[in-house]
Amino acid sequence: MLVTFRSKAWGNVTLFGDVALTLLKMMGHSGTVPSALLARDIPSALARLKQALAAIEPEGGGREDQPVGDEDDDAPPPVGLRLRAYPLIEMLSAAAEQECDVMWQAGEPPL
Numbered sequence: 184m185l186v187t188f189r190s191k192a193w194g195n196v197t198l199f200g201d202v203a204l205t206l207l208k209m210m211g212h213s214g215t216v217p218s219a220l221l222a223r224d225i226p227s228a229l230a231r232l233k234q235a236l237a238a239i240e241p242e243g244g245g246r247e248d249q250p251v252g253d254e255d256d257d258a259p260p261p262v263g264l265r266l267r268a269y270p271l272i273e274m275l276s277a278a279a280e281q282e283c284d285v286m287w288q289a290g291e292p293p294l
Contacts, residue, residue: 184199184200185197185199185200185291186198186199186200186203186204186287187287187288187289187290187291188271188274188285189285189287189288190274190277190285190286191281191283192277193273193274194274196270197291198267198271202264205264206232206264206267206268206271207287209231209236210229210231210232211227211228212228216287216288216289217286217287217288217289218287219287220275220284220285220286222282226279229276229279232268233272236264236265
């Protein structure tokens with residue numbers, strides 16, 4: 184499943200469903216899809232998301248946490264939740280600045 188976030192303040196952001204649900208719950212939302220955040224609720228949701236991401240994944244975390252010799256040295260490092268959350272954080276920041284709502288639904292955005 185994919186989840187697409189929309190706001191008048193930013194372009195659409197599409198995330199894998201499991202990542203989207205995790206980030207929604209970090210924001211203090213139930214994880215219901217489809218749903219929305221009103222403009223007045225975005226600053227607190229954004230603050231909770233940033234705090235939760237900082238608590239679970241230190242800045243620059245990633246490959247150094249893996250045991251040496253377990254993986255192929257040429258394999259790319261895993262993509263952490265903080266990096267996956269970046270587009271959503273940018274959207275929420277823009278929506279908070281412009282006082283716009285953010286909505287999300289399952290599936291890809293229409294072309």
